[in-house]
Amino acid sequence: xxxxxxxxxxxxxxxxxxxxxxxxxxxxxxxxxxxxxxxxxxxxxxxxxxxxxxxxxxxxxxxxxxxxxxxxxxxxxxxxxxxxxxxxxxxxxxxxxxxxxxxxxxxxxxxxxxxxxxxxxxxxxxxxxxxxxxxxxxxxxxxxxxxxxxxxxxxxxxxxxxxxxxxxxxxxxxxxxxxxxxxxxxxxxxxxxxxxxxxxxxxxxxxxxxxxxxxxxxxxxxxxxxxxxxxxxxxxxxxxxxxxxxxxxxxxxxxxxxxxxxxxxxxxxxxxxxxxxxxxxxxxxxxxxxxxxxxxxxxxxxxxxxxxxxxxxxxxxxxxxxxxxxxxxxxxxxxxxxxxxxxxxxxxxxxxxxxxxxxx
Amino acid sequence: xxxxxxxxxxxxxxxxxxxxxxxxxxxxxxxxxxxxxxxxxxxxxxxxxxxxxxxxxxxxxxxxxxxxxxxxxxxxxxxxxxxxxxxxxxxxxxxxxxxxxxxxxxxxxxxxxxxxxxxxxxxxxxxxxxxxxxxxxxxxxxx
Numbered sequence: 040x041x042x043x044x045x046x047x048x049x050x051x052x053x054x055x056x057x058x059x060x061x062x063x064x065x066x067x068x069x070x071x072x073x074x075x076x077x078x079x080x081x082x083x084x085x086x087x088x089x090x091x092x093x094x095x096x097x098x099x100x101x102x103x104x105x106x107x108x109x110x111x112x113x114x115x116x117x118x119x120x121x122x123x124x125x126x127x128x129x130x131x132x133x134x135x136x137x138x139x140x141x142x143x144x145x146x147x148x149x150x151x152x153x154x155x156x157x158x159x160x161x162x163x164x165x166x167x168x169x170x171x172x173x174x175x176x177x178x179x180x181x182x183x184x185x186x187x188x189x190x191x192x193x194x195x196x197x198x199x200x201x202x203x204x205x206x207x208x209x210x211x212x213x214x215x216x217x218x219x220x221x222x223x224x225x226x227x228x229x230x231x232x233x234x235x236x237x238x239x240x241x242x243x244x245x246x247x248x249x250x251x252x253x254x255x256x257x258x259x260x261x262x263x264x265x266x267x268x269x270x271x272x273x274x275x276x277x278x279x280x281x282x283x284x285x286x287x288x289x290x291x292x293x294x295x296x297x298x299x300x301x302x303x304x305x306x307x308x309x310x311x312x313x314x315x316x317x318x319x320x321x322x323x324x325x326x327x328x329x330x331x332x333x334x335x336x337x338x339x340x341x342x343x344x345x346x347x348x349x350x351x352x353x354x355x356x357x358x359x360x361x362x363x364x365x366x367x368x369x370x371x372x373x374x375x376x377x378x379x380x381x382x383x384x385x386x387x388x389x390x391x392x393x394x395x396x397x398x399x
Numbered sequence: 400x401x402x403x404x405x406x407x408x409x410x411x412x413x414x415x416x417x418x419x420x421x422x423x424x425x426x427x428x429x430x431x432x433x434x435x436x437x438x439x440x441x442x443x444x445x446x447x448x449x450x451x452x453x454x455x456x457x458x459x460x461x462x463x464x465x466x467x468x469x470x471x472x473x474x475x476x477x478x479x480x481x482x483x484x485x486x487x488x489x490x491x492x493x494x495x496x497x498x499x500x501x502x503x504x505x506x507x508x509x510x511x512x513x514x515x516x517x518x519x520x521x522x523x524x525x526x527x528x529x530x531x532x533x534x535x536x537x538x539x540x541x542x
Binding site for chain 2: 278299315319322340341391392393
């Protein structure tokens with residue numbers, strides 16, 4: 040682990056970052072770069088960039104919106120063993136989701152250079168676009184306001200961490216070079232002759248710690264006010280669900296090629312619907328709303344990184360982030376599992392201990 | 400259930416082909432009496448029981464779900480019962496978090512030779528579910 044510093048000049052932090060990223064392409068250290076870019080004022084999309092000039096001009100590594108988790112983008116590009124080396128700019132939640140996807144065999148870890156970056160939180164992308172990229176008067180998304188991981192987990196994936204929490208522009212951008220960083224990329228960083236970032240690193244660590252501590256209270260309060268007192272209260276929270284399954288599409292870790300809820304398993308005959316409606320007096324349509332959400336929690340909550348993309352994608356504005364946070368807090372604590380912490384850490388459902396979890 | 404009738408819980412049981420289902424069969428051929436509250440579904444392994452099946456049974460009106468598998472070390476597929484144990488632990492945590500009593504879901508190791516244990520398990524579960532009362536999801540149209 041080596042701590043360095045990128046100086047930020049007049050052009051500001053984001054341009055300094057973009058120039059650094061462009062350098063990786065220019066030198067051929069990587070073959071492609073996944074990074075957010077601005078297509079029009081307020082319109083942010085991920086790109087797989089080849090041209091360093093385009094990166095310098097249009098990359099928005101600090102774009103304060105996450106229309107899509109970069110984990111899904113990287114997974115699409117490197118699903119199988121990649122024939123080229125791809126660097127990706129990853130927010131903390133995106134990096135952690137990518138680790139989970141790699142464990143789920145949905146992205147190949149070889150040849151991926153992770154460029155983890157501190158996150159100052161994101162806004163609703165539609166509101167941001169509507170404001171033409173102006174964030175005045177916008178409120179950070181709920182998931183970001185209580186996020187306990189504003190900084191990337193060090194060394195979860197081999198690469199570089201770029202940090203700025205607690206640092207102003209005059210102090211530069213903190214760079215942490217992981218020991219396992221790809222040698223070609225490490226050489227580019229060496230050539231830049233960056234100054235030591237030890238002081239800035241210490242300052243940032245303290246600021247990150249303080250931020251997390253401050254948010255921990257908000258996070259606990261957020262989950263504790265939401266005690267749900269029974270199946271009826273839970274079902275009411277979800278009753279406005281229209282069954283579009285956008286939450287699943289937007290979820291960076293929900294990965295099945297064909298979800299069971301898209302199969303004919305749930306294409307009942309009229310008589311089955313009528314019998315079920317008869318038992319309950321009436322049947323909410325589309326049906327199986329609670330089953331769908333509870334099943335997704337059972338399948339995916341161990342890997343839930345709390346990015347809140349489910350809620351962002353929901354046209355009915357269901358409190359999905361909160362519900363998933365409630366579930367994943369409980370399920371992850373059973374196994375002491377932290378999604379995205381380490382590639383070496385096995386997914387709890389793929390392993391077991393002979394003696395555990397008793398009495399059943 | 401009409402008024403005045405005693406509540407009799409409905410139990411959906413997912414029983415592993417190699418152990419618990421055969422154990423239930425042994426209870427039958429041995430003429431061991433057990434209450435008729437249980438609806439057995441034979442599955443190839445307790446590890447093949449997706450939590451979705453259990454949830455579906457609970458949301459559609461079962462009062463309890465029993466998952467029966469082989470004893471540790473005895474799984475026909477080596478580790479299915481251990482994986483089922485993990486899945487059931489996750490399911491229980493989620494149920495409890497959202498106010499669905501996880502005591503409605505039982506996971507038990509019952510071997511092919513344990514007909515008496517199967518019968519006792521059904522009796523115990525029937526009694527426990529009677530004490531819990533009917534599953535509130537049964538009549539809930541939004542669930």
